[in-house]
Amino acid sequence: MSASTALHIDWTRCRGRGMCTELLTGLGRDEWGYPLVAGGGSDLPIRTHDVEAADDAVALCPVLALSIRPARPTR
């Protein structure tokens, strides 16, 4: 079943500080430190047990690069 919301990364703001990658298991980091969504792309589908962590990531991102959006199948 697909998640109804997704954590969206605004790459124009992201500076790879990595706070979100510590909060969410679905996010790794690439070799330059930028968050890496497991399935690729700019949106991490938020599973039920990740809702709180995703909200925290949005609130704690020091450059305000994250937002919660309705999940989209593709860009």
Next chain:
Amino acid sequence: MSSTSTPDLARATLGVPRLLTGHGPGYGEHLRALGPLPQRAGLVDEIARSGLTGRGGAAFPTSTKLAAMAPRGVVIGNGSEGEPLSAKDELLLHNRPHLVIDGLLATAHALAARRLHLVVGAASEEPVRRALRERGDADAIEVTVAPDRFVGGEASAVVDLLATGRGLPKDHAVRLTTRGLRGRSTLVQNVETLAHIGLIARVGGERWGAVGVPEDRGTRLFSISGDVAHPGVIEAPGGSSLRSLIAPSSPQPVSAVLVGGYHGAWVGRDALERTVGASSKHGAIPAGAGILVVLGDRSCGLRTAAEIAAYLAAESAGQCGPCVNGLPALADLVSRVADGDRDPRLPAQVERMAGLVEGRGACHHPDGTAKMVRSALVAFADDVAAHQHGFCRAAR
């Protein structure tokens, strides 16, 4: 006047070519050939009936985009043409500026839009301003010159240019038709798309779409360059084969063609009989913005792909980390393959880096670059193997 112009109108709008008809750019000639722009009721329905798709690269159905517009919005004609090998928009703005202006006015009228913009390359500014001065119905159109950069033609970059003067791609939280320039519902259409609308407004969607094939109606402009005797712009009906499109340019013996421009895909000479169309449906090669770069059999495709990848890396707007870091890394890997670095891990490293940048930017610049590079590894697989064995098949 309109009653006597009907037969001429059919000749001027329904054949091929219909955009590159060869008459002069003046308003007088335009009116003699096509008559005045009619205020056609139901233009949006006519466009839906025509099957017109966007000619700027994404080939999105034009009627779907129009249907998403709210009243009192913004309509932007996009002739910024950031692709260095695209020449069609400039040619159109120099030769048929009034047809583009007609399309912009008709679209804005149909959508009850409040603001009209025409964004053009520096070379087209004067011809467009001259054309606007020639007619009394286009005072509302504001002309802006786009900076000469690759990503400047992307829709959100065009909106940013008008909003801030910078012209950088933006992260789209919602579609531009929902919230675009200064929060208004905004339509960005390529100038060739608008020129087709200028014809549809006169003859209706059905007659406009009688040329072409069901999955790709009407005509399309192609900018042809590379290893050809006669580079230039041609107009061809939908359903044309790649071979028929490049034939008039007298190509050298073909090794491969880059279809769709620097964000397009390389195809080998075995693809010459395939059609070039709006989308990849029915086995067609997507036309993108209609750019065809011919590679002769004496050129090294890997070298060309490496040069394009390096250019694209340098054209990053510098906003998004994966693009800023990943594109130079990707270009460097492709360049090593082209240079004959025999490290057997290289092709897999190219694949990995292409996958790492894909989908990770505010615009499609990383995606398009990855696509071009990936297609090169497939189309030039024999060359990759040759380079890995220490030789190059191209007689350079």
